[in-house]
Amino acid sequence: MELFFLAVLVLTMAFALGSGYPVAFALPGAAIISIGLAAGTGYLFGGGTDAYFHTGGPQQWLSAGTINLRGTFWEVERDTLIAIPLFIFMGIMLQRSKIAEDLLLTMASLFGPIPGGLGISVVFVGALLAATTGILGATVVAMGLISLPAMLRNGYSPSLASGTIAASGTLGQIIPPSIVLIILADQLASATDQASSARKALHKESTGELSMPSIFDVASTSAGEMFLGAFVPGLVLVGLYMLYILVYALIKPSAAPAVKYEGQMNLQFWGNVVMTLVPPLALIFLVLGSIIGGIATVNQAGAIGAAGAMIMAGYRLCEGKKSTYLPAILAIVSLLVITFALRNYEMNVKAMSTPEDATGIMIGAFGTIGLLIALIWSGIRVLRIDNTLQGVMLETAKTTSLVFIILLGAAMLTAAFRAFGGEELVREFLLSLPGGFWTQFIIVMAVIFFLGFFLDFIEIAVVVVPIVAPILLADPGANITAVWLGVMIGLNIQTSFLTPPFGFALFYLRGVAPAAVKTIAMYKGVIAFIALQLFALGIVGLYPPLVNYLPNRVSFLSDQAPPPRNPKLQFCMEDYVSGQLAADDGKTLAAIKTAQGLNFDVLPKKMSKSVSKAVDSAEEAIAKLNEAFVAADAVEAASGAYRPQLRLVRGIEKNIRREQKHLTEMNTTLGRLPADSPDREDLMADIAKAEAHIAELQGQIPDTWDGVHETFAKLTKAENDARNKYRRNADTSYEDVAEALAAMNDTTAYLGFEEELLALRATVEAGDPKETEALVNDLSKRIGKLGATDDVKKALGKARRKLKAKTPDVEAALSEYDKAIASFENGKVWRAEAETALRPGLETYLSTIEGTLGLRMQSGLTREQALFMASCSAHHRDISLNF
Template sequence: MELYFLALLILIMAMALGSGFPVAFALPGAAIITISAAAATGYIFTGSTDAFFHSGGPQQWLSAGVTNLRGVFWEVERDTLIAIPLFIFMGIMLQRSKIAEDLLVTMAQLFGPVPGGLGISVVFVGALLAATTGIVGATVVAMGLISLPAMLRNNYSPSLATGTIAASGTLGQIIPPSIVLIILADQLASAVDQASTARKLLHKEATGELSMPSTFDVASTSAGEMFLGAFIPGMVLVGLYMVYILVFAILRPKQAPAVGYDGKYDSKFLKTVLITLVPPLALIFLVLGSIISGVATVNQAGAIGAAGAMIMAGYRLPKPGKSLYYPALLAIVALVMIAFVLANFEMNVKAMNTGADRLGIALGAIATLMFMVSLIWSGVRVFKLEETLQGVMLETAKTTALVFIILLGAAMLTAAFRAFGGEELVRDFLNSLPGGFWTQFIIVMLVIFVLGFFLDFIEIAVVVVPIVAPILLADPQANITAVWLGVMIGLNIQTSFLTPPFGFALFYLRGVAPAVVKTVQMYKGVIAFITLQLIALSIVGLYPPLVNYLPNRVSFLSESSPPPRNPKLQLCLEDYVGQQLSQSSVTTDAIAAARGLNLSVLPKDLVKDLTGGLDAADKAVAQLDAAFVAAGQVEEAAGLYRPQLTVVRRIEKQIRAIEAEVKEMKTLAGRMRDEAQAEERAALEAEIAVLEAEIEHLHAQVPDTWEEVHNTFAELTKAENTARAQYRRAADQAWEDPAEVLAVLDANAEFAALETPLRDMRATIETLPEAETEGPVNDLAKLFGKVDGADDVKSLLSKARKALKNKTPDRDAALEQYDAAVAEFEAQQIWRVEADATLRPGLTAYLDGIKETLGIRVQPRFTREQALAMASCNSYHRDISLNF
């Protein structure tokens, strides 16, 4: 029965959307009606409202959507939706301030003489507006009103002109900052949690181990990472658009002619270009740059964008005058001052101690006040001019409310879909497809593409993504990142604005296009651009670093970059070390040179540490080579092992599903104790017998050679893992033991400074009462305890203290231990001085020689070169399915 109500849910939603009923009410309405119908039917026919739900009851599922959406705002780490109204405000304010109009006119004059120049200028401006406004409707309407008449006047093909404008207007969906990317990041945050749980369960079922290594876990994402990940694919799409228009213009010059500029390309024109281009580019730099550099979160960047848009509107909307640019100039001066004080002063009020600190805080406060004055000044101007500010805020409130109502409705619809087992149905369908992950992925992308013909991007993002994303992210074969999946879905969703019959960009353009442009011509014009979007989707799909590299680069170069010991980085780190060792002999030369050091001046324990570290260095190099050999053997054996693994895991999955069904049926049969239920119980037991026979049949399908093949492959992977683990331990020891010896030598000055207090202690022990002497001796012992390599002196002083602390204090015993401490101090002083002169240069050279290779793991952070190597390596998806 659950399937009938699932079909009813989809039917009601489709009918409501198809009839033009507002989507904000169609989604929750379909969920409420279906859940209520299922509860009423269950109560009428079985006496239980829970009877026809996959699990739980109507009360649980009716409140689930609201609870899930509320959780977004109560979780501190998932506050990215707050950025939505800020970016909407920024976009509407820039649209109302006619920035788009200025850009289009100026860029058309600049690119006009190039073949297809008007079309290229539209794409260029569309990309700029995408990075500032991100609102498709406003962008398409603005470009349609300004550029379309100019393109038609210059004999542009109506299809090319309308297709270019409509496609360029949709760039705001993939070029950050983008509302759809924020929504996708929010949806994927929940999907990652579910995928991680599913992958851990899969690992437990496949290996029997209770815990899964963290290196196999699913990589999460955030709105900031989505912005970074989408930037390069967005630029790829812009490049494809421009290349297409240029090639089209060269092949068919009559349909996309070059347009000469009547004016002169002089300093006045250059000034116009700069005034038109610099403010939007500066705003893009501030918004995206603050996110990329880690200075601001996505929410804070949204606030920066909203403030910048208001300041730009403050000089664009009023009539020209002397004070026209004063607020903007004041804001620029304030920003320069803020940047200066942040770079040169410690801006922490609580840590303000010196006069320089107070000066920095004062300058920062003045700069902040100046910026506030600029913002208020601009706000007053915008408020007075045709009530622009009121209109922008009203539109922002409307659009934001619409987005959040749709989010709430989609959360309720998704809850209803899960209530009737829809999620498991989709999961089982995708997992049953032959071809593994890529078949599933292509099917999902195809479904999203088809849905784009009928649904808006928000509906697709909030309805489809929560259902399919956990399934795709959990798959260990592709081991994709959430940011890559999000960008791929974002690129796919972008086509929904161009695909008829409900392509919203086409509707927007149709509303402002002249009657001479036929709707059929518009539909023909977008076909090429839809194809280009699909080509971009394929490029990004086949080359994941286009998405993954930039977020990784920013992460590894940031102050909060993951440490080199991070388990997820070890494979890439070992590849990097192996490459460095093969390209340079610096490490091996450093080890060989350290072997020639004269260690006779050191005590035995330090000699043991140092020789142990050098032995570990040789072992690390050998174990790394062994690990690479073992990895090659695993890779070679994987060709024969993978097909059997795929077959057996599929059979085991079917067995687990049937066993779960049998367990549920046995529980149900066990409750049928009434004689009136005897016939029903017998039928159920017969069905159980059939399922158990099917389980036996499935067990028989497991290849006879499976256990042997599995054990052989497990031995190979164990050998690789063992070699890698031994390498890591040896590499750490190769650095740590010699570094400890060098630390002892570095403490020579600190050690020597304690000579006077040590020698003065004899008089204290001899003259003061024992009870009063214990404290000073203990304090001196603690001082020696803080000095590297002085533990022997500390130990003897502690024994002297103990002799003084006994119930029957023994001053002579204390002096005896004190004299031994002095003797140990004098002996150490001798070898410390000699070792410092003879060993320090060699130890320093050794550690410098292995720091970039064997010593990487024990460093606090990566160097720039290492960070970039890690970012590049981790940008590829690594198949981990052989571990499952």
């Protein structure tokens, strides 16, 4: 019956959507109807309202959608959806203020003289509008009203012209900032949590180990990372569109002729080009640059974009007046003032302590006030002229409400889908497919492409993604990143705007296109662009660094970059270290040999031993690193024969686990049935079949598997052991020597305590023990902050305890004090000797290995190292051999 009500859910939704019922109400309506029918049927015929649900009851599933949606807004770290109304406002404001129209006209005059120039200009402007607005309807309508008549008038093929405009209008869905990317990031944040749990369970089932190394875990994503990941694929798509139009125009000039600019390309013309292009490009730089540079979050960047759009609209709507550009100039000057203050002063009001700090705060306050005046001034202008601001706000509210109502409806639909076991059904179907991840992925992509013929991008993103994303992300063989999966789905969803019968870009264009452009011509025109989108999807799928590199680069170069000891960086770091050692012509080994020849006897005994061991560990680390790569080559050589057997056995074991789960459920049901129930016999027969099937599956596991697995496990263990030994030796080779040098660097501060330490004797002898104890304790703590002062600190600590006792023992305290003095004198001696005998050699040694063997001990990565890590980790690494 669960499958029956699942079918009711899907058919009800399909009927509602097909009949033209609003999507925002079709989704939750289908969920409420199906859950209500299941509850009523269960109450009448099943003995309870929860009889026909996979788990739980109707109350749980009716409230699940709203609870999940509410959780999105109450969790601070999941606030990315707040950016949606800000970007919607920005896009509508730029469209209503005719800035989009100016861009189209200017670019058409600039590109027109080359073959296919008008079409290329439409693509170029579509990309600019995508990077500033992301509002598909506004972009398509604007370009349809302005460019389509011009293209037709100049002899362009109706199919090419309409296809170019419709496809260019969809660029806003993949070029950031994009609403679909924000929604996908939000959905994938939840999906990665589920995928992480599934991968940990798989690792435990496969290896028997209770915990999975964090290096194998699934990494989450954010809206900022999605923006960065989609940036290059978006440019690839723009390049493909332009290349197609250019080639088409060269092959068939009559379909896309060059259009000569009738005016003169004089200083006025180029000034107009600059004034039209620079403001939108500056806004793109502020919005995307602030995200890429780590200066602003996606929400903050949305606020920047909304404010910038209003200032641009303020001067565009007042064009021709003397004071046209005054608010914009005031805003620019204010931003420069704020930037100057931030770069030159400490702008923390609470920490203000000097006149200079007060000056910086004052300058920043003037800049902020100026910016606020510019915003208010522009807002008043936009409100007064044709009531533009009210219209933009109303349209923003309507669009935002629609998005969030669809999100709520989709959350309810997804909850109902899970209530009837739909999610588990999809999971079982995908996991049972032969061919592993790529078969699953291709089928999911095909389903999303097919759904794009009928559903909007929001429905696909919030209904399909939560179901399939955890399954795809959990696969250790592909080991894909969440941002790559999100961009791939985003590129795929983009086709939904062009695919008939419900291609929204086609609807928008049809509404403004002249009657001479037939609908069939529009459908023909978008076919090539749909093919280009799928081709771009293939390019990005085959070369993941197109998506992964830029987010990695920004992350590794930021102030919040992961430390070098981060587990996920270790394989790439070892590749880097190996390459550096191979390219240094033996300088590192020579430095190690030189350090081994130093006489460490001048150091304290414990330190001498640790430093000597550290230098020897450096040589051992290089040997273990070479062993690790030799072992890795052995694993790679053996994996060709081992991997097919691993997939076969893991597949059989997965089927066994599924059958055992089903068997457990049947045994539970059997235990609940009355002894005289007529269903017992059939159920017992099913149990016998399941047990026989499990035995049959277990018999399919090759007899040689245990031996093969054990042999391969020894190879992987040898590699892991060598890598772990390399890491331990590398850390020791740097850390202990660095501690010794740090102690030498503290010599001046160390000697500074001598006078205070010697003067302490008189206080101990004559002072009040309790007061003296506090002085000794304070001195002990301050000396203890320096390196290699444990002996002094320990002796002072004992003296303090003698003074702190119920019956203070001053004589014993003085005895311990004398030991502290003796230790201090010994420290002076070895520090003086080490300064000349060891410091130069140890400094040379550390400077030589700090970028290789000492890399893990550094506080952060250098630019060169960060770029290498970004490139290396941008590729997906198969980790299935560890499962």
